[in-house]
């Protein structure tokens with residue numbers, strides 16, 4: 451249940467060959483954006499894009515694959531969906547093509563094997579750490595940490611999970627709330643990037659809850675917003 455976007459853009463989803471990025475890429479393409487899946491291996495990106503294209507309804511946007519650097523260079527908004535262990539090196543490698551752009555970082559600092567226990571890095575948020583390393587020239591936004599990939603791939607279903615959106619750049623935060631809505635999700639203004647620590651921590655709680663209640667995709671909802 452995506453919505454037709456009123457503000458189509460070129461989006462690069464780095465790590466979109468994986469579960470979470472692939473689900474977001476699918477939803478944004480269905481909403482009418484042009485989406486480029488970025489991978490360390492351009493052939494793998496092309497194959498993943500081909501598989502996702504087969505799931506798209508008529509009238510969707512373009513969905514392509516490319517090497518990560520080329521994808522990020524082409525895009526107005528770059529989305530990072532790689533494991534925590536690869537987050538910083540991947541972000542730093544893309545820095546030369548990220549100037550002035552929004553980088554949506556979906557990373558959760560999971561440290562196997564105890565992924566259902568909160569293990570935030572020293573200093574709190576791993577996304578805030580990326581902003582620190584990339585510097586103010588890149589507009590880092592934290593979002594989507596609490597939405598399971600399982601939900602994203604079911605295009606026809608509404609997703610009962612809010613998206614906490616944190617950034618120090620207010621305009622970038624609003625743009626990502628809009629992108630969440632395009633994907634069929636309610637984005638919530640959750641404040642500055644430092645608050646991303648709460649969203650990152652919540653994911654381990656959700657993994658715990660999934661196991662405890664034997665469900666695939668527990669989520670979160672903010673109440674009281676009318």
Ligand SMILES: NC(=O)c1ccc[n+]([C@@H]2O[C@H](COP(=O)([O-])OP(=O)(O)OC[C@H]3O[C@@H](n4cnc5c(N)ncnc54)[C@H](OP(=O)(O)O)[C@@H]3O)[C@@H](O)[C@H]2O)c1
Nearest residue numbers: 465467468469470489490531532533536557558595598599
């Ligand atoms: N899965 C979920 O339900 C979910 C929900 C919320 C948040 N997240 C977060 O979203 C991120 C992606 O999750 P995921 O489940 O999609 O991960 P994943 O499938 O394990 O990995 C995604 C992609 O990251 C790239 N990658 C893997 N290892 C790498 C490495 N060592 N160096 C560079 N790139 C590497 C791979 O792309 P290429 O080989 O094509 O380069 C891979 O396809 C994680 O931080 C996760 O915590 C996931």
